[in-house]
Amino acid sequence: xxxxxxxxxxxxxxxxxxxxxxxLLGQSVDSLPICPTGAVxxxxxxxxxxxxxxxxxxxxxxxxxxxxxxxxxxxxQGRGFITKAINSCHTSSLSTPEDKEQAQQxxxxxxxxxxxxxxRSWNDPLYHLVTEVxxxxxxxxxxxxxxxxxxxQNRRLLEGMEKIVGQVHPGVKENEVYSVxxxxxxxxxxxxxxxLFAFYNLLHCLRRDSHKIDNYLKLLKCRIVYDSNC
Amino acid sequence: xxxxxxxxxxxxxxxxxxxxPGPGTNSSGKPKFTKCRSPELETFSCHWTDGxxxxxxxxxSVQLFYIRRSTQEWTQEWKECPDYVSAGENxxxxxxxxxSIWIPYCIKLTSNGGTVDQKCFSVEEIVQPDPPVGLxxxxxxxxxxxxxxxxxxxxxxxxxxxxxxxxxxLEYELQYKEVNESQWKMMDPVLSRSVPVYSLRLDxxxxxxxxxxxxxxxxxxxxxxxxxxxxxxxxxFACEEDFQFPWFLIIIFGIFGLTMILFLFIFSKQQRIxxxxxxxxxxxxxxxxxxxxxxxxxxxxxxxxLAIHDNYKPEFYNDDSWxxxxxxxxxxxxxxxxxxxxxxxLSNDHEKSLNILGAKDDDSxxxxxxxxxxxxxxFNASDVCDGTSEVPQPQRLKGEVDLLCLxxxxxxxxxxxxxxxxxxxxxxxxxxxxxxxxLLISGTESTHQAAHPQLSNPSSLANIDFYAQVSxxxxxxxxxxxxxxxxxxGISPCDRPPEVVSLCQANFIMDSxxxxxxxxxxxxxxxxxxxxxxxVEPSFNQEDMYITTESLTTxxxxxxxxxxAPSSGMPVPDYTSIHIVQSPRGLVLNATALPLPDxxxxxxxxxxxxxxxNKIMP
Numbered sequence: 001x002x003x004x005x006x007x008x009x010x011x012x013x014x015x016x017x018x019x020x021x022x023x024l025l026g027q028s029v030d031s032l033p034i035c036p037t038g039a040v041x042x043x044x045x046x047x048x049x050x051x052x053x054x055x056x057x058x059x060x061x062x063x064x065x066x067x068x069x070x071x072x073x074x075x076x077q078g079r080g081f082i083t084k085a086i087n088s089c090h091t092s093s094l095s096t097p098e099d100k101e102q103a104q105q106x107x108x109x110x111x112x113x114x115x116x117x118x119x120r121s122w123n124d125p126l127y128h129l130v131t132e133v134x135x136x137x138x139x140x141x142x143x144x145x146x147x148x149x150x151x152x153q154n155r156r157l158l159e160g161m162e163k164i165v166g167q168v169h170p171g172v173k174e175n176e177v178y179s180v181x182x183x184x185x186x187x188x189x190x191x192x193x194x195x196l197f198a199f200y201n202l203l204h205c206l207r208r209d210s211h212k213i214d215n216y217l218k219l220l221k222c223r224i225v226y227d228s229n230c
Numbered sequence: 231x232x233x234x235x236x237x238x239x240x241x242x243x244x245x246x247x248x249x250x251p252g253p254g255t256n257s258s259g260k261p262k263f264t265k266c267r268s269p270e271l272e273t274f275s276c277h278w279t280d281g282x283x284x285x286x287x288x289x290x291s292v293q294l295f296y297i298r299r300s301t302q303e304w305t306q307e308w309k310e311c312p313d314y315v316s317a318g319e320n321x322x323x324x325x326x327x328x329x330s331i332w333i334p335y336c337i338k339l340t341s342n343g344g345t346v347d348q349k350c351f352s353v354e355e356i357v358q359p360d361p362p363v364g365l366x367x368x369x370x371x372x373x374x375x376x377x378x379x380x381x382x383x384x385x386x387x388x389x390x391x392x393x394x395x396x397x398x399x400l401e402y403e404l405q406y407k408e409v410n411e412s413q414w415k416m417m418d419p420v421l422s423r424s425v426p427v428y429s430l431r432l433d434x435x436x437x438x439x440x441x442x443x444x445x446x447x448x449x450x451x452x453x454x455x456x457x458x459x460x461x462x463x464x465x466x467f468a469c470e471e472d473f474q475f476p477w478f479l480i481i482i483f484g485i486f487g488l489t490m491i492l493f494l495f496i497f498s499k500q501q502r503i504x505x506x507x508x509x510x511x512x513x514x515x516x517x518x519x520x521x522x523x524x525x526x527x528x529x530x531x532x533x534x535x536l537a538i539h540d541n542y543k544p545e546f547y548n549d550d551s552w553x554x555x556x557x558x559x560x561x562x563x564x565x566x567x568x569x570x571x572x573x574x575x576l577s578n579d580h581e582k583s584l585n586i587l588g589a590k591d592d593d594s595x596x597x598x599x600x601x602x603x604x605x606x607x608x609f610n611a612s613d614v615c616d617g618t619s620e621v622p623q624p625q626r627l628k629g630e631v632d633l634l635c636l637x638x639x640x641x642x643x644x645x646x647x648x649x650x651x652x653x654x655x656x657x658x659x660x661x662x663x664x665x666x667x668x669l670l671i672s673g674t675e676s677t678h679q680a681a682h683p684q685l686s687n688p689s690s691l692a693n694i695d696f697y698a699q700v701s702x703x704x705x706x707x708x709x710x711x712x713x714x715x716x717x718x719x720g721i722s723p724c725d726r727p728p729e730v731v732s733l734c735q736a737n738f739i740m741d742s743x744x745x746x747x748x749x750x751x752x753x754x755x756x757x758x759x760x761x762x763x764x765x766v767e768p769s770f771n772q773e774d775m776y777i778t779t780e781s782l783t784t785x786x787x788x789x790x791x792x793x794x795a796p797s798s799g800m801p802v803p804d805y806t807s808i809h810i811v812q813s814p815r816g817l818v819l820n821a822t823a824l825p826l827p828d829x830x831x832x833x834x835x836x837x838x839x840x841x842x843x844n845k846i847m848p
Contacts, residue, residue: 096332098330099326208332215354218397219397223395
């Protein structure tokens with residue numbers, strides 16, 4: 001990312017650039033029109049929306065990492081919970097790009113939709129996570145506060161993404177698709193080990209998915225706002 | 231053998247507990263994973279130690295197998311490392327085609343077929359970027375002092391990290407130190423690719439290095455190469471800055487010194503300062519008179535002081551000129567009695583400082599009656615200021631004379647301190663008392679009254695000697711007092727044959743002179759002088775006004791004896807109290823001195839009311 005001065009200039013020149021690039025370079029993934037013709041102001045706001053979305057996603061990922069580390073330190077040491085290799089996350093069914101090439105090849109609308117799906121998929125688990133963490137024995141405040149914060153920020157990010165999608169694809173309203181989370185019974189198990197393991201798993205998945213979303217959004221931002229020249 | 235590949239939730243296998251084996255020698259002799267790392271989130275590599283210590287390597291016996299979950303299930307079997315070379319010895323390199331992000335991997339190390347180590351991870355967790363490249367610095371500015379400078383350090387992100395497309399976001403940490411230092415100084419992580427470094431000394435060389443990490447991660451990558459910063463030399467003028475004039479020290483010491491001086495000053499002038507701040511309430515006193523002096527009883531000195539006291543003069547110097555000048559005939563040696571008041575009065579020893587009236591021969595000095603410096607005693611202020619300022623003096627005299635008489639008669643318990651002789655002017659101050667003045671002034675009248683009956687009675691006069699008797703009046707017009715001579719001589723000086731008085735009374739009266747108990751001689755002789763009295767004669771030996779008790783007592787019988795042959799029968803009181811000094815400039819002396827038709831008048835020796843006086847006077 002270049003300094004702000006450059007980005008401000010870019011913001012003002014970008015509409016022209018995009019129009020020109022679209023005309024000259026033809027349709028490509030990278031140069032799809034951002035704003036519908038006639039909407040002069042949307043570019044700036046889109047950039048702001050993306051900036052805000054990236055900030056939120058980054059923040060959520062930070063919180064998730066901290067929460068996971070805290071939990072790991074407090075409850076998982078010595079219990080052998082390190083089963084990342086085994087456990088799967090409920091969002092794994094969503095076919096998200098798994099490396100850079102795949103991410104670059106996907107269209108940004110699809111990517112945006114994927115992001116939306118992931119975000120929606122986490123609404124329910126996050127809600128239950130907060131509830132269940134409260135019910136944990138010696139509920140640590142650090143974990144609980146972060147869980148609450150993540151839940152709220154996730155909702156905000158979802159709203160922001162929907163706005164972005166509305167700008168990028170105005171008029172196309174996709175059916176709300178998301179993965180269903182079925183891990184609630186595990187969280188409520190009477191057996192403490194099982195329950196802790198379920199928590200561990202959920203937090204691990206949360207960390208991974210927040211990183212994924214953060215990465216996708218940064219990629220999209222560079223691609224859409226800065227034209228792949230961050 | 232995959233021991234932990236159940237798709238369902240279950241207890242993890244114990245073998246999967248270890249995540250990151252510690253670095254270091256493998257004491258057990260087995261190969262172990264040391265580190266798995268992805269520099270750009272696109273590839274990764276794993277390294278292990280060769281646990282063989284004996285030096286006998288078993289090449290090729292160590293193998294790495296991996297497995298990844300691409301879908302919900304573990305589908306594949308373990309695959310062998312695709313690249314044992316690219317990452318170095320004892321490593322396995324997975325290129326981008328083998329790398330999937332957000333996918334769990336498991337790797338295991340086998341040696342001679344046996345699993346020696348296992349590890350599971352996800353690629354996004356093991357990101358450690360390469361060090362930045364292309365470090366350079368530019369000079370931003372040099373401080374005005376020429377000692378410090380600011381530089382801007384720039385670098386490029388690691389080339390394999392795709393920050394351009396935003397696939398990976400890096401943050402950087404810069405460290406710098408002086409060349410000969412050992413401790414690196416760290417700066418806060420920054421997202422930008424350049425950072426300013428402030429306040430570097432121009433005469434020193436610095437080393438700078440940068441490292442990066444993925445944002446959100448904890449682990450940093452390796453450090454970049456060290457950048458040497460050689461700043462331009464300091465300007466020659468800059469050296470002056472090193473020597474700093476010790477203003478601070480000078481100021482501190484200066485303040486300290488000033489404070490010390492101030493304290494010394496305050497300390498030394500404590501009294502003065504106290505006076506300034508809390509000025510003492512002025513007590514009544516006479517200027518120039520030391521109260522201690524009065525206490526000590528040195529009458530002469532006091533008299534001297536009082537004599538010089540200008541303020542005194544107006545008391546006595548009045549329009550009634552005669553008051554001032556009861557002349558003592560100094561020419562008549564007979565009249566002089568040493569040590570007696572008469573002597574004093576008569577003597578021309580003006581140099582004697584015992585001059586109540588102030589030795590100044592000037593009419594000036596008529597100070598206000600209300601001057602605080604003047605006698606503090608409450609004179610009868612109205613009397614004093616109504617032109618009868620002589621009163622104080624006579625009152626003084628009264629007191630003194632009375633004392634004298636008392637001393638001689640010594641039976642008079644009159645508050646001699648209060649009574650004042652109705653003598654002529656010469657005020658006599660007794661230094662005997664601590665406060666002669668108040669003695670003289672206060673309550674004269676009452677005491678006078680008390681004294682009168684005694685004095686009026688010639689016989690009683692023998693016992694009471696309140697007033698000084700005017701034993702003689704010199705031709706010059708001066709009055710001779712007989713200071714208690716009667717006592718010594720067995721005669722109360724205060725006992726005066728009234729007839730003597732009466733003899734000259736007329737003269738006196740005519741002269742508007744007050745006197746009390748003047749013997750005939752005195753009257754006659756003095757008569758012509760009385761007129762003289764009326765003349766203001768400053769030369770009247772005011773200094774002789776003082777008649778000390780001692781002198782009076784010691785001179786009993788001497789004063790005036792020379793003049794009066796029949797003095798034996800004439801009690802001559804030492805002092806004659808002057809009760810009232812009124813116009814027409816007369817002193818009312820003892821009643822005996824007046825040719826009073828009635829005894830009544832005579833009874834009030836020394837005090838003659840105005841009416842009575844008017845009867846007497848023509």
